[in-house]
Amino acid sequence: MARTFFVGGNFKLNGTKQSIKEIVERLNQASLPKDCEVVLCPPAPYLDYAAGLVSKSQVSVGAQNAYQKAAGAFTGENSVDQIKDCGAKWVILGHSERRTIFGEDDKTVADKTKFALDQGLGVILCIGETLEEKKAGVTLKVVERQLDAVIAQVKDWTNVVVAYEPVWAIGTGLAATPEDAQEIHASIREYLAKKLGSDVAEKTRILYGGSANGSNASTFKDKKDVDGFLVGGASLKPEFVDIVNSRN
Numbered sequence: 425m426a427r428t429f430f431v432g433g434n435f436k437l438n439g440t441k442q443s444i445k446e447i448v449e450r451l452n453q454a455s456l457p458k459d460c461e462v463v464l465c466p467p468a469p470y471l472d473y474a475a476g477l478v479s480k481s482q483v484s485v486g487a488q489n490a491y492q493k494a495a496g497a498f499t500g501e502n503s504v505d506q507i508k509d510c511g512a513k514w515v516i517l518g519h520s521e522r523r524t525i526f527g528e529d530d531k532t533v534a535d536k537t538k539f540a541l542d543q544g545l546g547v548i549l550c551i552g553e554t555l556e557e558k559k560a561g562v563t564l565k566v567v568e569r570q571l572d573a574v575i576a577q578v579k580d581w582t583n584v585v586v587a588y589e590p591v592w593a594i595g596t597g598l599a600a601t602p603e604d605a606q607e608i609h610a611s612i613r614e615y616l617a618k619k620l621g622s623d624v625a626e627k628t629r630i631l632y633g634g635s636a637n638g639s640n641a642s643t644f645k646d647k648k649d650v651d652g653f654l655v656g657g658a659s660l661k662p663e664f665v666d667i668v669n670s671r672n
């Protein structure tokens with residue numbers, strides 16, 4: 425079955441009103457393929473602002489994190505309702521920077537995923553191995569463990585997009601080869617089929633993330649299990665439009 429091409433832009437801790445305006449306006453003015461979905465994820469203080477600038481129905485806004493409680497004494501956190509109130513439709517969860525720098529374990533990522541989905545946000549669920557894990561040959565073991573934690577809590581995967589992001593490829597300029605990405609994506613899909621059924625596996629989009637840019641994106645074009653990208657650095661640059669158009 426055809427899965428809609430999906431491109432997420434994770435701005436991480438970057439951006440100002442001015443630069444975010446430029447990024448959104450570039451997309452507003454560009455001619456984009458009809459059958460693609462673009463989600464821009466600025467830092468939380470700019471969600472409302474970015475959402476208000478978007479003029480294309482296929483472009484929406486997402487957060488980079490969300491807390492797993494509705495409200496209360498959780499200083500510094502953002503709730504799913506607040507994120508939705510600012511016009512966001514999606515949230516990135518389980519990003520390797522959240523896992524390593526902020527100590528989020530598989531269970532926390534699963535709790536957050538369950539809560540965000542139950543409250544009506546789509547989830548871009550990041551998984552991926554470190555360089556040491558890749559060298560040790562345990563890539564599949566790692567991504568399956570990360571998926572298992574979420575599978576234990578989430579039965580309906582309609583609003584989940586998986587982003588396979590090998591940690592060694594993030595921000596390094598060293599992207600996985602399209603062949604390697606395809607191989608892992610196919611294994612991830614096979615695992616989802618085993619755990620959740622082939623129907624869910626066929627419908628779930630699996631994005632590649634890690635040094636994707638305007639030049640290499642089109643080399644993934646004929647990889648049937650690569651359904652799009654989660655883009656960091658290049659999402660801040662004009663080449664982001666080329667990534668969105670890389671299937672043309």
Ligand SMILES: O=C[C@H](O)COP(=O)(O)O
Nearest residue numbers: 434594595634635656657
């Ligand atoms: O969420 C995005 C990933 O961390 C990829 O970042 P990058 O494109 O800068 O390598």
